[in-house]
Amino acid sequence: MALRKLGKDPESPSGGSPTVYLDEEKDSYLIQGWKVEDAERLGQMDIPRHESVVEIPRRMVQFFLEVKQDDEAPDV
Template identity: 60%
Template sequence: MALHLLCKDPESPNNGSPTLYYDDETDSYLLQSWKVDDPTRLSSILVPDHETVVEFPARLLSLFPRHEAMPHKTAKKTENIAD
């Protein structure tokens, strides 16, 4: 597995997380961030036992690499869960 560091939250203390990586073997992304464990917040999300929910600051989105001309091969449109 070859992980590639894509971006890190520049405002995190000690240059820590949140951090985004790309795995070129699985063609997927890994997001290291803060685990959400607040039951109230999690109650509106169906999370299978083998998954978790992480939170990251909105400012990090602007650092995510963009490839508009070539969308991710497994990307699919989803509904807005807030609607």
């Protein structure tokens, strides 16, 4: 299984995180981000035991294919 790197946070001080990947075989995204450990924020979500939460900045949305495709679509 090969993952396709869609983009890294251009403002990351270390240049290594967050990162958005696409798994084309499973048709899903993998997100490398900051681990959310704030109990108050986590308490506002319904997170199953087999899942976890990571955080990415809003500016990272540019790396999701659907957003790029919408930007490239001609205006009708």
